[in-house]
Amino acid sequence: MPALAFEIAATAGRARLGRLTTPHGTVETPAFMPVGTLGAVKGLGPEALEETGASILLANLYHLALRPGIDVVEALGGVHAFTGWRRPVLTDSGGFQVFSLSGMRKVDDDGVTFRNHLDGAALRFTPENVVEMQARIGVDVAMVLDECPPWPVEPEAAAAAWRRTLAWEERALEHAAGLGAAAPGARPGAGWAGGLFGIAQGSAFRELREAAAADLARLPFDGFAIGGVSVGEPEELRRAVVEWTAPALPADRPRYLMGVGTPADLAHAVAHGVDLFDCVLPSRNARHGELFTREGVLKIKNARFRDDPAPVEDGCPCPCCRRVSRAFLHHLVRARELTGAVLATAHNVRFFLDFMVGLRQAIASGSLTEIAVGASAAGSPQGSH
């Protein structure tokens, strides 16, 4: 019995216009989740993030468990009270982070022991405690612990990682089922009303990806993620993984492509039936002076913007475009002023969210193909010539 409701209002080919209902509100899908690893998108307070139009925030269990610690977040009333963000929160389990700590971890069938990147202290994540920690801080959507292989990886290792992940997912589901049903206070995380998503792996091997999707589709998750992408693989393979996996995941629940991507990637995945996304691209690239527009990426530090009085994007309603010119942003970013990063982040996050609005409208009106084609332009830099 899923804890989250997901309704599909319209479809266009494989693309779906949906509505995901969570304890902290509704998310219109396809949706982009800005990344607030430590509980805030870098440079934006909770009100500024709301103003971008974000309907759901992605935070990271691994990072929050390290600091301030799950006990602290729980005692303060959970992740919403802690961060001041009142809309839905999805936490990544941290599997991706843990498996990026090469040489600092030891994985076994029961979980993974690792030294954290801050003080090197040993921590252990298991399928059960990862669900429990997310339940304790009251996230709307929790992610299972998965083993995310590096890129590239041998087929045998990818298959072994998937077998282990699948076993962990079954254990996570069993543990989560106990939490929702238990009397409040009965055990840590009891009474949690959020949902749990499974994650499909399989690297870039078609047979393994298809088998993994089929395995996962049999489990009663509230949603299904495509993991193990954006780990260094070429774009063609990333897109192929989406095309192999997304259609094989259950049609009646949300599909989430983890860590992707450019506007063109988003449009491609939406066209193949993906509903949720997260990516650091808008916020990270903003801090480096790369501004997304419908015409392409502006490298705002480029000399040609020094005296450009136009806003980053004409008609964009973000706090950057409403008030300052490309010339001022050029000036601030070149001088490494904080305000440059703040304004650029507000713009880029807004751009991604508005881009998703456009995709949703295109699904509703049956014109998705045009958007998907237009997105190719929005993914490419234009500021270097």
Next chain:
Amino acid sequence: MPALAFEIAATAGRARLGRLTTPHGTVETPAFMPVGTLGAVKGLGPEALEETGASILLANLYHLALRPGIDVVEALGGVHAFTGWRRPVLTDSGGFQVFSLSGMRKVDDDGVTFRNHLDGAALRFTPENVVEMQARIGVDVAMVLDECPPWPVEPEAAAAAWRRTLAWEERALEHAAGLGAAAPGARPGAGWAGGLFGIAQGSAFRELREAAAADLARLPFDGFAIGGVSVGEPEELRRAVVEWTAPALPADRPRYLMGVGTPADLAHAVAHGVDLFDCVLPSRNARHGELFTREGVLKIKNARFRDDPAPVEDGCPCPCCRRVSRAFLHHLVRARELTGAVLATAHNVRFFLDFMVGLRQAIASGSLTEIAVGASAAGSPQGSH
């Protein structure tokens, strides 16, 4: 004939409740000007700064002349169009910065030649070109070029610096008079409608300070600044300089104490008749995790805030206090997250501006003494025990 109007609505002892009218709007005084050296307060866009209640922004001619350059700002329509800040702007002339570049400058009776701190290229500031550059970018209040002696300094050197500064001020006034009267386009900066403030110097020598104030008071400036403070002198001397100088400046025009200070400093100076202030304290200290409150300064990185669910200051309407706890700010600032600096800056700037609102109300109601006493608490750290 002053270009700016200044009306005094009420007084309480030497303190004055005033209203300074400039081309871009009215400033209720006593007023605090947040520092946006490069055109923005670090971490706040123009709308976020408006939301703090700021009625006038301080920017810096020296920094803007270096980058993006006066030509660029002028071509873009002036400092307001460039920065997106629509309310009044005062620019410091850069004398303080130039005279801080020890060993990189050569001063003569006509001006100062120096190597800038960015690329070492030689620049020359004169009383005339400093006024002209500020006029060209359309500031509401321009400051004269002054020679700001270091601390400590010999009496003879301080007196010589003042003689030179006074001569420069007369030349600046003469040059400014030509700008306002000239037909538009007649010469650079012609048609400028802003005002020009003189600056009193004299280090911490009482006789020199009193003589300087008397010298300056004879000149037809739109306002009068007390310079050469906050250069390393002890608090008692800084306050003494204010007590010697402020009452000797013309009562019918605004008095501006440059680069000061703590809330207690502001209350002290207001009680001695000062009307305008600027200081990096709220924004710089915010970035280091020092949060101003009515109860004192919170060092938010202190472990005692780790699980403190209260806002930085109860009832504060800033975007930080409205939504996040001390615990979350502690978390963000310790993790060096941008959002920590942004929220802390929004709070501290708001605190200083609200503190000025309190001083204005106290002048209006005749209760200024209580505020001045209370301010001593607000200047002292409370977070370290």
